[in-house]
Amino acid sequence: MDLLIQDVPTLVFVVVAVPAVLAIYIVGTEYLVRLLPDKQRPRVRPWFWVGPALVFVTAFLVLPALGTVVTSFQDHDGNFIGLLNYQRQLGDFPTGGAWIAIRNNVYWLILYTLFVLFFGLILAVLFDRVRYESIVKSFIFMPMAISSVALAVIWGFMYSYQPADAPQTGTLNFIVVNVFHQAPKTWLSDPTVNNFALIAAAIWGITGFAMVILSAALKGIPGELLEAARVDGAGELTIFRRVIFPLMMPTVVVVGTTLVIFALKAFDVVYVMTAGNFQTDVLANRMYKLLYQSDNPGGASAVAIILLIAVVPVLIFNLRQFRAVEARR
Amino acid sequence: MTAQAVAREEVVRAPAWSPAWISQRLQKVLLHVVVIGLTAAWMVPAIALFTSSFRHFEDINSTGWWTALAPPFKFTVDNYAKVLSSGNLGHSIFNSFMISIPATVIPTTIAAFAAYAFAWMKFPGRNYLFLALVALLAVPLQLTFVPVLKTYVSVGLVPQNWGFVGVWLAHTGYGLPFAVYLLANFFRALPSDLFESAEIDGAGTLTVFFRIVLPLSVPAIASLVIFQFLWVWNDLLVALIYVGGTENVAPVTVTLANLSNSLGQGWHLLTAAAFLSMIIPLVVFISLQRYFVRGILAGSVKG
Numbered sequence A: 001m002d003l004l005i006q007d008v009p010t011l012v013f014v015v016v017a018v019p020a021v022l023a024i025y026i027v028g029t030e031y032l033v034r035l036l037p038d039k040q041r042p043r044v045r046p047w048f049w050v051g052p053a054l055v056f057v058t059a060f061l062v063l064p065a066l067g068t069v070v071t072s073f074q075d076h077d078g079n080f081i082g083l084l085n086y087q088r089q090l091g092d093f094p095t096g097g098a099w100i101a102i103r104n105n106v107y108w109l110i111l112y113t114l115f116v117l118f119f120g121l122i123l124a125v126l127f128d129r130v131r132y133e134s135i136v137k138s139f140i141f142m143p144m145a146i147s148s149v150a151l152a153v154i155w156g157f158m159y160s161y162q163p164a165d166a167p168q169t170g171t172l173n174f175i176v177v178n179v180f181h182q183a184p185k186t187w188l189s190d191p192t193v194n195n196f197a198l199i200a201a202a203i204w205g206i207t208g209f210a211m212v213i214l215s216a217a218l219k220g221i222p223g224e225l226l227e228a229a230r231v232d233g234a235g236e237l238t239i240f241r242r243v244i245f246p247l248m249m250p251t252v253v254v255v256g257t258t259l260v261i262f263a264l265k266a267f268d269v270v271y272v273m274t275a276g277n278f279q280t281d282v283l284a285n286r287m288y289k290l291l292y293q294s295d296n297p298g299g300a301s302a303v304a305i306i307l308l309i310a311v312v313p314v315l316i317f318n319l320r321q322f323r324a325v326e327a328r329r
Numbered sequence B: 001m002t003a004q005a006v007a008r009e010e011v012v013r014a015p016a017w018s019p020a021w022i023s024q025r026l027q028k029v030l031l032h033v034v035v036i037g038l039t040a041a042w043m044v045p046a047i048a049l050f051t052s053s054f055r056h057f058e059d060i061n062s063t064g065w066w067t068a069l070a071p072p073f074k075f076t077v078d079n080y081a082k083v084l085s086s087g088n089l090g091h092s093i094f095n096s097f098m099i100s101i102p103a104t105v106i107p108t109t110i111a112a113f114a115a116y117a118f119a120w121m122k123f124p125g126r127n128y129l130f131l132a133l134v135a136l137l138a139v140p141l142q143l144t145f146v147p148v149l150k151t152y153v154s155v156g157l158v159p160q161n162w163g164f165v166g167v168w169l170a171h172t173g174y175g176l177p178f179a180v181y182l183l184a185n186f187f188r189a190l191p192s193d194l195f196e197s198a199e200i201d202g203a204g205t206l207t208v209f210f211r212i213v214l215p216l217s218v219p220a221i222a223s224l225v226i227f228q229f230l231w232v233w234n235d236l237l238v239a240l241i242y243v244g245g246t247e248n249v250a251p252v253t254v255t256l257a258n259l260s261n262s263l264g265q266g267w268h269l270l271t272a273a274a275f276l277s278m279i280i281p282l283v284v285f286i287s288l289q290r291y292f293v294r295g296i297l298a299g300s301v302k303g
Helices: A002-035 A041-071 A084-090 A099-127 A133-145 A148-159 A171-178 A194-219 A223-231 A236-264 A268-273 A283-292 A297-309 A312-328 B002-012 B019-053 B057-062 B065-069 B078-085 B089-120 B126-138 B141-155 B165-188 B192-200 B205-216 B218-234 B237-242 B252-262 B267-291
Strands: none
Touching: A002 A041, A002 B089, A002 B205, A041 A297, A041 B089, A041 B126, A041 B141, A041 B165, A084 A297, A099 A133, A099 A194, A099 A236, A099 A283, A099 B019, A133 A194, A133 B019, A133 B218, A133 B267, A148 A171, A148 A194, A148 A268, A148 B019, A148 B252, A148 B267, A171 B019, A171 B065, A194 A236, A194 A268, A194 B019, A194 B165, A194 B218, A223 A236, A236 A312, A236 B126, A236 B165, A268 A283, A283 A297, A283 B141, A297 B126, A297 B141, A312 B126, B019 B065, B019 B267, B057 B267, B078 B267, B089 B126, B089 B165, B089 B205, B089 B218, B089 B252, B089 B267, B126 B165, B141 B165, B141 B237, B165 B218, B165 B237, B192 B205, B205 B218, B218 B252, B218 B267, B237 B252, B252 B267
C-alpha cells in the first residue's frame, strides 16, 4: 500500500502533464507558424503536425528496420556475405528453409483475412439492426480482451485429445465422437488440420477488432441516406450492396490491409500453442527462433525482410485506393 | 433519433396479418435467431474456460467442462483464491494502469495530429510518406528490441531512473502506424464542405481541428483508444523487455506469467487469472461503447 501512495504523484503527473505537453506543442507551433508570411504557412504547418509521429516511428521502427537490412547481408561475426542468408532461407523449395513457413503464411493470409472481414462485416451490419446491439457486441468483443496466453488455454480446452476409448475432454473431439461418430483427431499435431485449427483460434480472437472498426464506419453513414433508400422501396440486400458497402469501402480496405499484415506477422497463437512444431511454423515464429534460440541474427533478418517485401503489393493497392478517394473529392 | 425512429415505423408498417406484415415479422424473427445464434456459438470457448475456472484441477483433466453443468455440482473458488492470495496482484494492476494510460494517451494524441495532416493538408510526398508509415506495421517488433534497448541503456532511459517512461515511448512508437492509418481514414471520410464553410468563416487550423474534426471523429477515436489500451494492457513481451520482471514494477501480464511458472503446472490457475485480467479491458470497452452512435455527422453540413 505504501508503494501505491508513493506512486500517486507519478499517476497525477502522467494524467495531467502528458496531454498538457502535447496540447502546448500543437498550440505553440501554430503560434510560430502564424509569425511566418501568409504564403509560407501552408508549406511549413504540415511538418509540425506530422513531426512527432515521424520522430517516434523513425526511432522505434525505421532505424531498427534499416539495421535489419544490413544484418541480413552479414554472417554471425558481421562479415558481408552477400545473399547467402536469403539463399539459405529460400533455397530448398518446397520443404526446406523457410518454405513451410511461407506456405503456412499463405494459408493465414487467405483464410484469416477473408473470414475475419466476412464475420466482422456480417456482425456489424446485423447487430446494427437489433436493440440489444451493445450487449451482443460486448460478447463478440470479449476474446479481444484476453491475452494470447489465455487464448491458448481456452483453445486448449477446445482441441484437447484423448484416445478413442477414453471420455473426450475437448469440446471439438466430443462433438466429433458423439455427433459424427468418427475417431477423435489430434487437432494440433495432425499436419492435415493443425494449421486450420490455429487459424480458427486466431480468427476467434481478432473478429471483435474488425467488427468494432467496421461498426464505427457504419455509424458514420447518415441515417437519412438509408431512410431515403428505404422510402424509395429498395430491399435491405440492395441497400447493403449499393449504399452501405460502397460507403464503407475505404474502411474495409483499412481493416483488410491491417488484417493482411497481422496474418503475415502471425506469431502469438502459433508460439503459445505449437511453437511452430508439426509443420505449423510461420515467418514471424521462424524469425524469433533464429534470433533468440539459434543465435542466427543474419538468418532472422533475412526472414524479416522477406516478410516486409510481402507487404509491397498491399501498399500498391492502398495507393490506388487513396487516389480514387482523392479523385472523388 | 426519435424523429428517425418515427420515420422508420411509417415506412415499415403494413396492415396486421397481411402477407407483407407476416413476411416482415418472419424477417425480424430470423434476424434475432441469427444474431443470438452466432453470438451463442461465439461464446462457447469462453464459457468452457469460465466453467473450468471454477472446477477442481483433477476434474478439468478427467472430464469435459460441460459435465460440470449437470448435477452433482462440484464447483470451487480455489483457483481464484490462489491467484488473488499470491502476493502482488493489486500492485501489478496499478502498474498496468500506470503503463497503459500514458501508452494510450500519447500515441492517440500524436496520431490525431499526424492523421489530420495526412488527410487534409497538402505537402510534397504525402502519399508515399503515409504508405511508408503503413508499411511499418509489418516490422516484426521482436527485431527492434535489441537496438532500442541498447539506445535506452546508453542514454540512461532505464526503469531505475525514469520509471515507465521508456515503455510508454516504446508503445507509442509501436502503436503509431496503426493509429495514424485508422484515424486518417476516418478524417478523410469527413465531407469537404465542412472545411470549406469553416474556412469561409475564417476559422484557423486549430479551430477546425479541435472544434470540428475531433468531435465528429469520436467513434473512430473511441475505437482506437480501446485497441491501443487493450494491446498495451495485454502485452507481455514489450513489458518484459523494457520494464523487466521485478515485483514492484511488473504489470499484470508479467505477474501472471511469473505466477503460472513459479507454481509449476500452474496453467489451471490461468483459467482464473485469464478472467481476472479480462475485467479491466472489458470495462473500458463497455464504458466507451456509448460513443459508437449513429448520426454524429447528421446536420453538421447544413446551414
